[in-house]
Amino acid sequence: MSLDLAECSDGELAALAIGGRQSAYTELMRRHREAIFRFARAHTADDDAALDITQQTFIAGFAALKRYDRSRPMKHWLTRIALNKCRDWGRRRKVRALFAFAAPLEGAPDPVDPSADVEREASDRQELAEVMHAMVKLPAKLKEVLVLRAVEGASQAEAAAILGITEKAVETRLHRARNKLQEVLRA
Numbered sequence: 001m002s003l004d005l006a007e008c009s010d011g012e013l014a015a016l017a018i019g020g021r022q023s024a025y026t027e028l029m030r031r032h033r034e035a036i037f038r039f040a041r042a043h044t045a046d047d048d049a050a051l052d053i054t055q056q057t058f059i060a061g062f063a064a065l066k067r068y069d070r071s072r073p074m075k076h077w078l079t080r081i082a083l084n085k086c087r088d089w090g091r092r093r094k095v096r097a098l099f100a101f102a103a104p105l106e107g108a109p110d111p112v113d114p115s116a117d118v119e120r121e122a123s124d125r126q127e128l129a130e131v132m133h134a135m136v137k138l139p140a141k142l143k144e145v146l147v148l149r150a151v152e153g154a155s156q157a158e159a160a161a162i163l164g165i166t167e168k169a170v171e172t173r174l175h176r177a178r179n180k181l182q183e184v185l186r187a
Helices: 010-018 022-044 047-063 074-100 123-136 140-151 156-163 167-186
Strands: none
Touching: 010 022, 010 074, 022 047, 022 074, 022 123, 022 140, 047 074, 074 140, 074 156, 123 140, 123 167, 140 156, 140 167, 156 167
């Protein structure tokens, strides 16, 4: 009788994966990759960066699987890893931005994309892009709460658990994040 991995809990899948069953970890990735990707994309406003972060998250998760506490939700654990990967990405981005100013103009990319067709862009897609880019500009502590609560739909308690802060801190940061986002969008 074959074990149906889709019927297993995340904790059971983690135990099977630790025991060497690759298909168990594949099932965990299948269950959680979309949420991790959405989380990373909300942090970066860049699909390619979000895909890289998602892959890095699952690689790091697999390497650290023995440290996973099966009493806690796998999604929270993976989101915490993704959060750290997003923070790393942000730090690397700042370093690259510093060096970009030193690059000669001959090697600079063309700021105008000739393949872009402005007329075909839907206004709601443009508005979403503006909001995503504005979110990227928020301070990390505010952005993290906003992404978890507004994009991922995490409860206040879930966001607090993932970030390692109190529920009141989540509430306060969310309020500040929304106000700051409105300021950025107005500017």
